[in-house]
Amino acid sequence: xxxxxxxxxxxxxxxxxxxxxxxxxxxxxxxxxxxxxxxxxxxxxxxxxxxxxxxxxxxxxxxxxxxxxxxxxxxxxxxxxxxxxxxxxxxxxxxxxxxxx
Amino acid sequence: xxxxxxxxxxxxxxxxxxxxxxxxxxxxxxxxxxxxxxxxxxxxxxxxxxxxxxxxxxxxxxxxxxxxxxxxxxxxxxxxxxxxxxxxxxxxxxxxxxxxxxxxxxxxxxxxxxxxxxxxxxxxxxxxxxxxxxxxxxxxxxxxxxxxxxxxxxxxxxxxxxxxxxxxxxxxxxxxxxxxxx
Numbered sequence: 001x002x003x004x005x006x007x008x009x010x011x012x013x014x015x016x017x018x019x020x021x022x023x024x025x026x027x028x029x030x031x032x033x034x035x036x037x038x039x040x041x042x043x044x045x046x047x048x049x050x051x052x053x054x055x056x057x058x059x060x061x062x063x064x065x066x067x068x069x070x071x072x073x074x075x076x077x078x079x080x081x082x083x084x085x086x087x088x089x090x091x092x093x094x095x096x097x098x099x100x101x
Numbered sequence: 102x103x104x105x106x107x108x109x110x111x112x113x114x115x116x117x118x119x120x121x122x123x124x125x126x127x128x129x130x131x132x133x134x135x136x137x138x139x140x141x142x143x144x145x146x147x148x149x150x151x152x153x154x155x156x157x158x159x160x161x162x163x164x165x166x167x168x169x170x171x172x173x174x175x176x177x178x179x180x181x182x183x184x185x186x187x188x189x190x191x192x193x194x195x196x197x198x199x200x201x202x203x204x205x206x207x208x209x210x211x212x213x214x215x216x217x218x219x220x221x222x223x224x225x226x227x228x229x230x231x232x233x234x235x236x237x238x239x240x241x242x243x244x245x246x247x248x249x250x251x252x253x254x255x256x257x258x259x260x261x262x263x264x265x266x267x268x269x270x271x272x273x274x275x276x277x278x279x280x281x282x283x
Contacts, residue, residue, distance in 0.1 A: 003104055003107045005216075006210055008144065011111050014115060015115070017202050017203040020202060025195045025196070027187070030169070031122065031130055035122060037134060038118055041138065044141070048145050051148070052149055052150070054219055057225070057226070060152065060226060064156065064235065065239075065242060068249065069249065070161075070165070071165060072252075073253075074165050075253050076260065079257040079260040091176060
């Protein structure tokens with residue numbers, strides 16, 4: 001191991017922050033969705049890095065479950081985005097504010 | 102050698118991450134996501150997670166990104182380019198808060214003592230080893246995940262189904278709601 005585990009963790013943190021920035025700064029529902037995927041993948045990298053450091057497989061199994069949940073989330077979320085687009089002809093998150101308090 | 106691969110994959114992943122949030126066209130964002138996923142699969146290989154790397158390529162790059170591209174083409178054939186930014190002063194605030202979060206996370210990572218890296222055999226991270234753990238210790242979560250997938254399929258079909266041609270009027274018609282909102 002010439003690359004320390006900390007480098008992987010730092011990369012995961014950076015990618016996670018990029019995902020957070022995407023959710024905060026972009027208003028297109030699709031881009032926000034991709035940013036969420038980016039955050040999930042950053043956490044996956046962290047899981048794999050810790051699994052390698054500890055020499056245990058539980059981290060990799062956790063990544064497996066994250067993949068399953070991410071797949072379901074993408075399918076349902078994209079269906080919701082299409083349904084919103086059908087009724088309102090927009091996917092801009094600032095225009096979808098019917099529940100605004 | 103390992104360092105070279107790590108640096109290449111890390112640079113690719115960061116470039117892809119920036120590309121997702123910075124590019125104007127959603128198609129480029131989706132392709133940037135693909136770049137990130139490929140680089141993360143390479144990093145998983147470096148961390149002795151062959152099975153996870155294969156899953157990453159098959160599920161994420163093969164299925165999820167394609168689904169994104171389908172939806173982008175479905176929607177933006179009608180809506181054109183992305184709308185102008187209306188966030189105003191919230192944009193610099195978001196960048197600053199993101200920087201603060203990054204500083205906190207990096208500080209936490211740096212504060213760890215690092216510890217020793219466990220030595221693992223060649224069978225660590227193979228489909229056989231992961232499957233062994235999955236089907237013994239994590240049997241119940243595995244079954245729950247299959248039910249979750251089924252629920253997701255049904256939900257997507259129900260939500261994505263086109264509305265019936267002549268819906269029976271129940272409650273307030275949508276047109277009235279739309280008009281009263283304006």
